[in-house]
Amino acid sequence: MKLVTAIVKPHRIDDVKDALREIGVSGLTTTDVEGFGRQRGHTEVYRGAEYQVDFVPKVKVEIVVDDGDVDGVVDAIVKAARTGKIGDGKLWVGEVERVMRIRTGEMGPDALSG
Amino acid sequence: MSVSDPAAHLREELRALERAYTIGHHGLGVAGRRAGLVDACLVELFERAGSPAGVAILAIGGYGRMVQLPASDIDLLVVHDDDASIGATVDALLYPLWDAAFAVGHAVRTPEECLAAIERFDAWTAMLDGRLVVGDETLADRALAPVRARAREDPAGFARRLRDAADARRARFGSTAHLLEPDLKEGSGGLRDVASLGWLAAAFGTDLESAGLVRARERAAVDAGAGFLVRTRSAVQLLTGRRADRLVSELQPDVAREMGFVDEPNLLATDGLMRSLFEHARNVEHVVGLALARATAGTTGDPVVIADAGAILEALADAAEGGEVPSVGLLDAIEDVTVPQRVGWDARTRAAFLRLLRSGGSGSGMFDVLDRVGLLERFIPAWTGVRCRPQRDPYHRSTVDAHLVAAAAGMAELLAGSGDADDPIELSAVAQVERPDALLLGALLHDVGKIGTGGHVPIGTAIARDTLDAMGVAGPERDLAVFLVEEHLLLPDTATRRDLSDEDLLLDVAARIGTPERLGALYLLAKADAFATGPAAWTPWRETLVRELVAKVQRVFDRGEMGEELAARLAERTERLRQLLDGEPDEQIHRFILRVPRSYLLAVDPGRAAQHFRIVMPPLGRNEVRTAASAGSRAGSYEVVVVASDRPGLLSWIAGALAIGGISILAAQAFTTEDRTAIDVFEVEGAFEPEITEARWRAFRNTLRRTIEGSISLEHRVREKGRHYPRPRMPSPVTIRVLNDVSEFSTVIEVGASDRIGLLHDITRTFADLHLGVHLAKVATFDGRVVDAFYVRDELGRKVTEHSLLSGVESALRERLEP
Numbered sequence: 001m002k003l004v005t006a007i008v009k010p011h012r013i014d015d016v017k018d019a020l021r022e023i024g025v026s027g028l029t030t031t032d033v034e035g036f037g038r039q040r041g042h043t044e045v046y047r048g049a050e051y052q053v054d055f056v057p058k059v060k061v062e063i064v065v066d067d068g069d070v071d072g073v074v075d076a077i078v079k080a081a082r083t084g085k086i087g088d089g090k091l092w093v094g095e096v097e098r099v100m101r102i103r104t105g106e107m108g109p110d111a112l113s114g
Numbered sequence: 115m116s117v118s119d120p121a122a123h124l125r126e127e128l129r130a131l132e133r134a135y136t137i138g139h140h141g142l143g144v145a146g147r148r149a150g151l152v153d154a155c156l157v158e159l160f161e162r163a164g165s166p167a168g169v170a171i172l173a174i175g176g177y178g179r180m181v182q183l184p185a186s187d188i189d190l191l192v193v194h195d196d197d198a199s200i201g202a203t204v205d206a207l208l209y210p211l212w213d214a215a216f217a218v219g220h221a222v223r224t225p226e227e228c229l230a231a232i233e234r235f236d237a238w239t240a241m242l243d244g245r246l247v248v249g250d251e252t253l254a255d256r257a258l259a260p261v262r263a264r265a266r267e268d269p270a271g272f273a274r275r276l277r278d279a280a281d282a283r284r285a286r287f288g289s290t291a292h293l294l295e296p297d298l299k300e301g302s303g304g305l306r307d308v309a310s311l312g313w314l315a316a317a318f319g320t321d322l323e324s325a326g327l328v329r330a331r332e333r334a335a336v337d338a339g340a341g342f343l344v345r346t347r348s349a350v351q352l353l354t355g356r357r358a359d360r361l362v363s364e365l366q367p368d369v370a371r372e373m374g375f376v377d378e379p380n381l382l383a384t385d386g387l388m389r390s391l392f393e394h395a396r397n398v399e400h401v402v403g404l405a406l407a408r409a410t411a412g413t414t415g416d417p418v419v420i421a422d423a424g425a426i427l428e429a430l431a432d433a434a435e436g437g438e439v440p441s442v443g444l445l446d447a448i449e450d451v452t453v454p455q456r457v458g459w460d461a462r463t464r465a466a467f468l469r470l471l472r473s474g475g476s477g478s479g480m481f482d483v484l485d486r487v488g489l490l491e492r493f494i495p496a497w498t499g500v501r502c503r504p505q506r507d508p509y510h511r512s513t514v515d516a517h518l519v520a521a522a523a524g525m526a527e528l529l530a531g532s533g534d535a536d537d538p539i540e541l542s543a544v545a546q547v548e549r550p551d552a553l554l555l556g557a558l559l560h561d562v563g564k565i566g567t568g569g570h571v572p573i574g575t576a577i578a579r580d581t582l583d584a585m586g587v588a589g590p591e592r593d594l595a596v597f598l599v600e601e602h603l604l605l606p607d608t609a610t611r612r613d614l615s616d617e618d619l620l621l622d623v624a625a626r627i628g629t630p631e632r633l634g635a636l637y638l639l640a641k642a643d644a645f646a647t648g649p650a651a652w653t654p655w656r657e658t659l660v661r662e663l664v665a666k667v668q669r670v671f672d673r674g675e676m677g678e679e680l681a682a683r684l685a686e687r688t689e690r691l692r693q694l695l696d697g698e699p700d701e702q703i704h705r706f707i708l709r710v711p712r713s714y715l716l717a718v719d720p721g722r723a724a725q726h727f728r729i730v731m732p733p734l735g736r737n738e739v740r741t742a743a744s745a746g747s748r749a750g751s752y753e754v755v756v757v758a759s760d761r762p763g764l765l766s767w768i769a770g771a772l773a774i775g776g777i778s779i780l781a782a783q784a785f786t787t788e789d790r791t792a793i794d795v796f797e798v799e800g801a802f803e804p805e806i807t808e809a810r811w812r813a814f815r816n817t818l819r820r821t822i823e824g825s826i827s828l829e830h831r832v833r834e835k836g837r838h839y840p841r842p843r844m845p846s847p848v849t850i851r852v853l854n855d856v857s858e859f860s861t862v863i864e865v866g867a868s869d870r871i872g873l874l875h876d877i878t879r880t881f882a883d884l885h886l887g888v889h890l891a892k893v894a895t896f897d898g899r900v901v902d903a904f905y906v907r908d909e910l911g912r913k914v915t916e917h918s919l920l921s922g923v924e925s926a927l928r929e930r931l932e933p
Contacts, residue, residue: 011611046661046668047668049542051537057655
């Protein structure tokens with residue numbers, strides 16, 4: 001099993017959710033996050049007054065999927081989150097050792113389905 | 115009674131009691147029977163221990179008051195006369211209870227130790243509830259009498275300690291009267307408050323009615339509240355099987371069902387439960403607060419006389435402005451005023467009401483007073499719809515009405531300048547407020563449409579309008595307040611859900627808002643609203659997004675890209691376009707209007723735009739080129755629109771293909787839709803042959819299409835064409851200005867030069883060579899001199915900020931254009 005983590009623009013999250021639902025992903029976790037990549041922090045100007053924006057708001061999406069579903073999930077996220085402009089975000093995939101559904105005690109892929 | 119195991123027997127009896135009543139009907143009566151069963155068990159255990167002399171078993175706390183809830187501890191006080199064998203007695207009582215899995219809270223004290231224990235206020239109050247269950251009556255009296263006497267020594271002082279304890283509980287547990295997940299025991303207006311009245315009575319040594327601390331009507335309200343709170347808390351404990359005091363959201367539907375609430379129009383069963391709970395808790399909170407105030411006030415001073423409803427507001431406003439809590443005399447006087455069901459507003463009432471609103475936190479306390487005595491709804495009839503109404507939302511912590519009062523108080527604090535000194539947007543917004551009362555009224559009414567049906571914003575807007583009319587708030591003040599109610603979600607929703615790098619979105623938001631003052635007012639409301647909602651509503655994440663939006667919209671106003679006049683023109687032109695397209699499918703018209711940039715709608719005459727609709731809307735092939743020509747604005751000129759998929763260099767190819775076709779460009783406007791379709795509008799004339807026939811348009815389309823396909827190169831042909839014509843004899847100098855502060859998302863490059871064949875092609879070719887896309891272009895010719903403005907973006911669609919590239923643009927243009 002793999003953990004797919006994506007950092008996307010806030011306004012793309014609904015499209016990402018829809019795209020994942022369409023390919024049958026039944027659960028995901030999102031978190032409002034802030035950070036910076038190549039964009040770094042920047043100075044905003046409001047009516048002559050400057051203020052520093054150190055971190056850019058993004059949404060983090062996390063999904064645990066069966067190995068065979070990784071490519072489909074990655075594709076769906078990338079397509080839905082891409083605007084072609086700077087700051088579209090990042091995505092990475094990592095190994096997951098163990099998954100358990102807390103209510104039933106089901107383990108592994110059983111804990112992911114349904 | 116003789117059973118083999120009294121504690122196990124108690125367990126069985128309690129289970130039988132549980133079964134005898136449905137979960138929602140374990141009220142005060144059942145709690146009393148439960149306490150009675152525990153008493154019987156203790157008597158039995160005490161007898162089995164040999165009824166030792168010099169020992170008294172006392173019930174204290176809730177158990178002492180005969181209010182024993184299903185999962186509550188059995189609170190015992192074992193009083194002894196310094197008996198060395200007391201340990202064995204206690205073991206004989208407690209072990210059987212522990213073995214039967216009862217949670218027992220116990221203290222073992224001599225009478226002297228009882229008196230010493232009053233150092234801890236909760237131990238003191240628990241003992242005030244004490245009663246003998248079994249054992250030595252004289253000893254029990256020796257223990258309890260001094261504890262009670264100490265409270266009676268200084269009833270007012272004791273009342274102050276009760277009040278301090280209530281304040282501390284409120285700070286820690288919040289209010290049972292409006293929190294969406296209230297603590298039924300410790301919250302303000304909860305069961306601990308009810309118990310406080312008993313302790314107060316103990317301190318005064320008489321019932322509170324006789325002491326003049328509680329009126330009969332108030333007593334009845336508290337008794338009803340106590341019954342409801344006990345039923346609710348018992349249901350929570352029975353459903354969870356635990357000693358739980360918080361009515362969390364997950365439990366509310368089950369508790370509501372068990373207590374017999376059913377769905378009603380505009381009020382779900384769950385909301386019905388919560389509303390009843392809040393109403394009861396408000397009564398408890400109010401009466402307890404009042405009783406403690408009366409008890410601590412000593413003398414109530416000169417009697418306060420209040421003549422009418424307006425005077426009530428004036429008196430409360432005076433108190434709020436003085437930062438005082440309302441005096442007992444004032445509260446009593448308010449209760450004695452006859453207020454009509456619907457208060458008519460006049461200038462005096464209005465002025466006092468606004469003074470209350472301006473007083474912020476102390477003013478909101480006065481709104482609570484008005485609410486608790488049932489007057490707020492008489493001033494604002496619409497308040498009934500939101501009063502005590504829970505809201506289903508992960509962010510909100512309070513009822514709608516409490517949220518509204520808190521938002522208005524928050525707004526008052528922002529306006530008073532006590533907000534965030536590090537927030538330049540807030541500071542600037544506050545500084546430009548011209549109608550503070552409108553902002554306060556907007557905050558007070560922003561969610562007034564949350565009445566359990568339909569979209570709360572349109573409903574709230576209508577209610578706010580009626581309410582303000584009834585209050586006699588008129589003119590710009592009223593309009594701004596209504597606007598705030600109508601648009602209070604615009605900033606937070608747009609900021610968190612929409613693409614803030616979409617220029618048209620910013621223009622639309624600016625058009626809806628209209629003026630910087632309104633933008634600032636909306637920002638202040640967004641902040642006051644969020645702070646009143648709960649800790650999760652104004653995170654740095656949200657704040658950054660909302661500020662980004664506000665700053666960008668402000669710059670739209672600063673640059674004059676949108677404002678009230680432009681917004682009106684945009685609306686009028688859009689409406690005209692809709693009319694002209696009447697007969698086309700609505701959905702297509704809607705899509706067209708959304709697809710084209712706002713700059714297009716503002717620049718292109720609706721009549722022309724309606725013609726463009728037909729060639730813009732059908733799906734476009736990758737290399738397809740469409741044109742439509744019609745008569746231009748002057749004799750012999752044509753207007754031609756070219757539609758093709760946008761790509762780097764497209765404008766230069768179009769300009770080149772026109773040049774090759776012997777067509778001179780008089781003016782041009784190039785637009786790009788959000789889905790990257792280029793809509794380029796040219797005013798042209800035949801350079802040599804005035805008439806441009808369909809055959810010449812066809813030839814132009816062919817040239818352009820073949821260029822797009824890559825089958826021919828225009829560059830060489832345009833140069834060849836130009837070589838045959840002499841350059842202007844008196845060329846005016848080439849002027850180039852690169853501006854980065856004119857547009858939010860584009861670098862604007864202004865170019866002035868003498869007109870000549872292929873000039874537009876050369877300029878735009880230069881951009882294409884530097885990988886700059888032309889997002890918008892305005893080209894005009896005056897007296898043989900061309901004045902152009904190009905809005906360009908880099909390959910990633912951003913404004914050009916790289917210095918080397920910016921200076922490179924200028925030198926490349928000069929090299930190309932200067933003779």
